[in-house]
Amino acid sequence: MEAFFLALLTAFIWGFVPFLEKVGLSSVEPTAAYLIRCSGVFLGVVILIAFTPQFPSFGKMGIKAIFFLVLAGILAGVVAQLVFYKALKTGEISKIIPVTCCYPVFSFLLGWIFLGEEITLSKAVGVLLILGGILLLK
Known part of the structure; x- marks a missing residue:
């Protein structure tokens, strides 16, 4: 049951964030907005590292795992996010989000x-x- 509630919380956060992004995109170009958003990701990573001092699984990662995770980061974290911002900037949130979902x-x-x-x-x-x-x- 815990996994279900975590998934539901994730869905809520993922549903709330596009609202924030749509409001934020109202006066800025999508690429600039993306770069600002990345600063939030960077800040979150710094906080995560500060409170999680040991990462024992890093030493166990093989090249294949690293390659696929980096590729996933580039595709989801850069390419798809920029395309999403362009869609969100020009379209209605109520139509864009269901399609991207x-x-x-x-x-x-x-x-x-x-x-x-x-x-x-x-x-x-x-x-x-x-x-x-x-x-x-x-």
Whole structure:
């Protein structure tokens, strides 16, 4: 049950942050806004390091893990964030957020195709519901 509440808290935070970003983007160009946002990430990392003095798992990381995590950081933390800001700056938050939140569909497909994850009825229904919701917004 703890995992569910943590996921729900994550969803709330991820739902609240675009509101803050939309307000912040009202008078600034998306790239400049992104750079300012990154200062918040940097500050958060500094605080995290200050309160978590030991990172024993760093020494256990292989090149493959490091490569994929750095690539994920570049794609999600830079590329997708800049594209998202451009969409959020020019579109309605109520239409942009639901579309960007269809990422589980892509995760589902990639997991099925490349990781051999099973297609279940509940996963298929979830994907169809997400896609149906996106079509209603159009």
